[in-house]
Amino acid sequence: MSALPNREEKITLDTFLRGLWEENPVFVMLLGLCPVLAVTNSTMNAIAMGLATTFVLVASSTLVSLLRRVIPKQVRIATYIIIIATFVTIVDYVIQAISLDLYNALGAFIQLIVANCVILGRAEAYASKQRVGASVVNALGMGAGFTVALLCLGTVRELLGAGTILGFQIFSANFEPWVVMILPPGGFFVLGAWLLLFEYLKQRKERKLLDSEGAIS
Amino acid sequence: MDPNSLTFIFLNAALINNFVLALFLGLCPFLGVSAKRETAWNMGLATMFVMLVSSVSAYAINWMLTELEIEFLRLICYIAVIASAVQLVEMTVKKFSPALFRALGIFLPLITTNCAILGLALFQTFREYDFLQSLAFSLGAGAGFTLALMLMAGLREKLELARVPSVSRGAAMSLMLAGLLSLAFMGFAGLGGSHA
Numbered sequence: 412m413s414a415l416p417n418r419e420e421k422i423t424l425d426t427f428l429r430g431l432w433e434e435n436p437v438f439v440m441l442l443g444l445c446p447v448l449a450v451t452n453s454t455m456n457a458i459a460m461g462l463a464t465t466f467v468l469v470a471s472s473t474l475v476s477l478l479r480r481v482i483p484k485q486v487r488i489a490t491y492i493i494i495i496a497t498f499v500t501i502v503d504y505v506i507q508a509i510s511l512d513l514y515n516a517l518g519a520f521i522q523l524i525v526a527n528c529v530i531l532g533r534a535e536a537y538a539s540k541q542r543v544g545a546s547v548v549n550a551l552g553m554g555a556g557f558t559v560a561l562l563c564l565g566t567v568r569e570l571l572g573a574g575t576i577l578g579f580q581i582f583s584a585n586f587e588p589w590v591v592m593i594l595p596p597g598g599f600f601v602l603g604a605w606l607l608l609f610e611y612l613k614q615r616k617e618r619k620l621l622d623s624e625g626a627i628s
Numbered sequence: 629m630d631p632n633s634l635t636f637i638f639l640n641a642a643l644i645n646n647f648v649l650a651l652f653l654g655l656c657p658f659l660g661v662s663a664k665r666e667t668a669w670n671m672g673l674a675t676m677f678v679m680l681v682s683s684v685s686a687y688a689i690n691w692m693l694t695e696l697e698i699e700f701l702r703l704i705c706y707i708a709v710i711a712s713a714v715q716l717v718e719m720t721v722k723k724f725s726p727a728l729f730r731a732l733g734i735f736l737p738l739i740t741t742n743c744a745i746l747g748l749a750l751f752q753t754f755r756e757y758d759f760l761q762s763l764a765f766s767l768g769a770g771a772g773f774t775l776a777l778m779l780m781a782g783l784r785e786k787l788e789l790a791r792v793p794s795v796s797r798g799a800a801m802s803l804m805l806a807g808l809l810s811l812a813f814m815g816f817a818g819l820g821g822s823h824a
Contacts, residue, residue, distance in 0.1 A: 441659065441799055445743045449652040489711055492740070496704040504700070519750045522703055526743035528656060594814065595650050599807030606800035614795060 422545050430552030436529045437560035438609055443529040447561060448598035450520050454577045457565025458558070459513055463506065463521060465554025467498045468530050472538040472550035479539050491534040492525070499524045529557060567601050568592045634764040637757070641768030644819050647744045648776040649810040654744030657735050658777060659802050667731050668781035672774025674717055674732070676767075678739055679748055681713040682706075683766035686749035687759055706749045707740075714740045744773060779809055 420426065436442045446464070450456045471494050475482075482490045503521050507514045514521070524530070533553055538546040566576055572592030574582040591597050630636060647653045654675070661671045689705050718736050722729045729736070739745065748769050752762045783805050792801060 442656070444655040444659070445652050448655065488737075488740075489708070492707050492711060493704060496707050500700060500703050503703070519747060519754065522750055523653075523743045523747055525703060525707055526741045526746045528738070528741050531741055591811070595652065596807045596810040596814065598652065599803050599810055603800050603803035603807060606803065607795055610795045610798075610800060 419540075419542055420545050422548050426545055426548045427552040427555075430549065430554070430556040431559065432556070434553075435556040435560060436532075436553055437557060438605060440529075440532075442532060443527040443557065444602075446520050446523065446527060447557075447564060448595075448602060450517055451561055451564040451568055451598060451601075452572070452593045453516075453569045454562065454565045455513075456516055457561040459506070460517060460520065461554070461558030461561045463502050464524055464527060464529070464557055465551070467495060467502060467524055468533060468554045468557075469547060469550045470498045471495045471530060472533055472546045473543060475534045475538040476541060476543045476546035482539075487539065488531075488535070491531060491539075495530055495534070496525050529553065563605060564598070564601050568597055572597060632761070634760060637761055637764045638768035638771075639819060641765050642772035642775065643813065643816040646772045646776060646813050646816075647747070647769050648773055649806065649813045651747070653747040654742050654773060656738065657742060658780060658806070659799065661732065661735050662777055662780040662802075663784055665778060665781040665785060668777040669774070670728050671732060671735065672770070672777045674721065674736065675739060675742065675744070675773055676770030678710070678713050678717055679745055679766045679770045679773075680763075681716070682710045682745050682749055683752060683762050685709045685713070686752065687762050690753050702753070706746060710745050710749070711740045744769065776809065780805065783809075 430436065434440060437444070437447050443464075446460055450460045471491070474494050475491060478490075499522060502524070506517070506521060533550055537549050541549070570576055570581060571589045572594075574580060574586045574588050589597075592601065631640075641647070645651055648655065648658050657671055657675070662668050686706055686709065689709060690702065693699050693702055693705065714737065717739070718729075721732070721736065748766055752765050757765055780802070784802065787801065787805075796804070
């Protein structure tokens, strides 16, 4: 067994949870924003996109991890892209077979999963250096984090823009929908608002930590 | 305006359905390289060139795949062509302008995973554009991308001097700005209805 530059990681709960919170691909690393903003005008689209991306993420991480000693270093990015494109083609045809309505709603964005930097980033930064088990768990965590982020945007946008969640009426009939939330600008505004919230929470935590340290000394 | 005329396709891709602000394609470089106007301009030009090359190649490949009836390989072929085109641009830039090469940094190879370029190739296939229409489409998309990038860079340069609450520094502020720009671009919808 050749020595790998990075230490191989043991699978812990943290391997999974990291993707959900600490290294959330959307809210913390700001990766893969295109699908996040483009398909989140309804909750249903958000769920479908999240699941499709998670599948491609897990499948490609597994394959990359299995082949990590076989792929020559010089052509690794091209190889990863081909692996990812293969799985995306599979997802594309599967969704077409299951629900044509969903396929039309998501449009070109299913095929554009290929260009999602979260997946290539995982392949390059994690799966190419770690054992299969750890890679799968990590990919599952990242996929879950991505799906949660999509849901955060999708529900807020659908609720404010149409007054519904998953098609069920939430507000009374008097509610005037904020149509702008479903349109492109709404995507930018809602994601911006979430980031503001997280930044506020982070700064408040730091301030509290500083205060408590001051009290001890 | 006739929706199939070259002028309309160009305007549609550049303004009405701007790739960045209306279709959310290519957001990573849009948020990543828009801090300075000069870098933004060069990034815009590089992307435009890759778009042009990929569009022409995608047209040829699609014709070939349809003849051979193996359309399911389309996605893989497109991404391979785009990756090669990016490699070409990278070598050219490195040779002729090392300073620019350093300024663009990681975002130059990342043009490969810029969804605007793959999106362009896929859209022109879905809409069954002929050769000239594809050219107009890719030029319009490139111009629209450069325009959005330059507008954003101009705004962010001004914001450097403004006092904003510490919470909203960084990505959150950029996204709010993008939202306002996108709102402004919605006004162009009046030019010719939605032809998404």
